[in-house]
Amino acid sequence: MQRTRFGEMACSIARTLDVIGEPWSPLILRDVWAGVRRFDHIQADLGISRKVLTERLNHLVEQGVLERLPYDARPRYEYHLTVKGADLVEMLMVMARWGDRWLAGEAGPPVLYRHHACGRIGHVDPRCSHCGEPMHADDVDLLPGPGSA
Amino acid sequence: MQRTRFGEMACSIARTLDVIGEPWSPLILRDVWAGVRRFDHIQADLGISRKVLTERLNHLVEQGVLERLPYDARPRYEYHLTVKGADLVEMLMVMARWGDRWLAGEAGPPVLYRHHACGRIGHVDPRCSHCGEPMHADDVDLLPGPGSA
DNA sequence: CACCCTGGGTTCCTTAAGGGAACTCAACTT
DNA sequence: AAGTTGAGTTCCCTTAAGGAACCCAGGGTG
Numbered sequence: 001m002q003r004t005r006f007g008e009m010a011c012s013i014a015r016t017l018d019v020i021g022e023p024w025s026p027l028i029l030r031d032v033w034a035g036v037r038r039f040d041h042i043q044a045d046l047g048i049s050r051k052v053l054t055e056r057l058n059h060l061v062e063q064g065v066l067e068r069l070p071y072d073a074r075p076r077y078e079y080h081l082t083v084k085g086a087d088l089v090e091m092l093m094v095m096a097r098w099g100d101r102w103l104a105g106e107a108g109p110p111v112l113y114r115h116h117a118c119g120r121i122g123h124v125d126p127r128c129s130h131c132g133e134p135m136h137a138d139d140v141d142l143l144p145g146p147g148s149a
Numbered sequence: 150m151q152r153t154r155f156g157e158m159a160c161s162i163a164r165t166l167d168v169i170g171e172p173w174s175p176l177i178l179r180d181v182w183a184g185v186r187r188f189d190h191i192q193a194d195l196g197i198s199r200k201v202l203t204e205r206l207n208h209l210v211e212q213g214v215l216e217r218l219p220y221d222a223r224p225r226y227e228y229h230l231t232v233k234g235a236d237l238v239e240m241l242m243v244m245a246r247w248g249d250r251w252l253a254g255e256a257g258p259p260v261l262y263r264h265h266a267c268g269r270i271g272h273v274d275p276r277c278s279h280c281g282e283p284m285h286a287d288d289v290d291l292l293p294g295p296g297s298a
Numbered sequence: 299c300a301c302c303c304t305g306g307g308t309t310c311c312t313t314a315a316g317g318g319a320a321c322t323c324a325a326c327t328t
Numbered sequence: 329a330a331g332t333t334g335a336g337t338t339c340c341c342t343t344a345a346g347g348a349a350c351c352c353a354g355g356g357t358g
Contacts, residue, residue, distance in 0.1 A: 012244070012253060012259060014176060015248040086285070086286040088247060094240045094275065098161070099163075100161045101236070104164075109294040114290045115279065115288060126242065132274075134266075135239070135262075136236075137182065139266065142261070
């Protein structure tokens with residue numbers, strides 16, 4: 001199908017979706033984050049078609065979220081998160097947290113997150129950047145910002 | 150095209166994508182969160198086709214993320230976030246934060262978030278649920294959990 | 299009472315994106 | 329010289345998204 005581009009909307013959620021909103025993209029980032037960095041490994045891990053994987057990787061590289069680095073004298077490449085891409089990982093952790101909480105069922109979470117600083121198994125907890133108190137749906141008002149034109 | 154279902158993977162990110170990963174779904178949730186709750190309003194605000202909007206709303210209601218409530222004696226309905234749906238808003242805020250940071254450009258963020266508890270403009274900051282210290286990409290190890298079968 | 303309006307969808311056709319298998323190509327290895 | 333491996337391309341088929349037109353229930357208006 002043709003798909004509408006979201007990037008022109010005056011909305012940071014829409015713009016973010018233009019970068020990582022296509023099918024598979026968050027799972028590709030998860031794989032790269034978790035250390036699955038090579039084309040065939042990602043393809044096998046996800047069961048994605050090679051064609052679509054190529055398209056997604058190219059787009060993520062173009063958007064500066066991944067970089068493609070040679071790892072051999074032969075033409076062999078690995079994908080790595082850039083700083084911009086690593087900054088998306090917290091979104092992945094929030095998504096994982098929601099899935100753990102609402103969709104994991106009896107079996108419990110498939111993956112656990114151990115926090116380096118305290119050594120304990122935990123999850124992300126969104127807090128206000130100013131006061132450090134919880135920041136959930138009802139804790140904020142939305143106001144028009146400078147880029148709201 | 151046919152689209153692979155992610156829900157069967159032992160991955161909470163994949164399962165979450167099965168609920169809100171289709172095109173437009175996060176933007177629909179954003180609208181409902183921001184108070185745009187009626188079919189025609191959402192349709193006009195996003196510029197989404199009515200057909201796809203119907204499909205997405207039905208799916209989000211089936212998944213327990215939205216509920217469809219009458220607001221008139223006539224057959225008129227509004228969509229509201231359930232508790233499960235409100236718990237997704239933090240994901241939206243993290244996405245918005247990333248877009249604000251990496252994609253907003255000169256104009257600055259289109260939307261500002263005022264935190265009720267402190268009254269200031271801020272953004273979400275992911276913290277460890279145990280120790281309260283920052284929880285970013287490099288701050289965690291991934292371990293297999295009970296549901297990793 | 300006949301007509302129009304409104305909100306909330308459905309139908310139908312066109313276009314393009316995803317699935318998947320087969321194919322390519324450059325650089326080793328044997 | 330032939331085989332292997334990683335990293336993609338190509339091609340065909342199916343199905344989802346875009347978009348405009350249509351439908352329908354329940355008011356309101358003359």
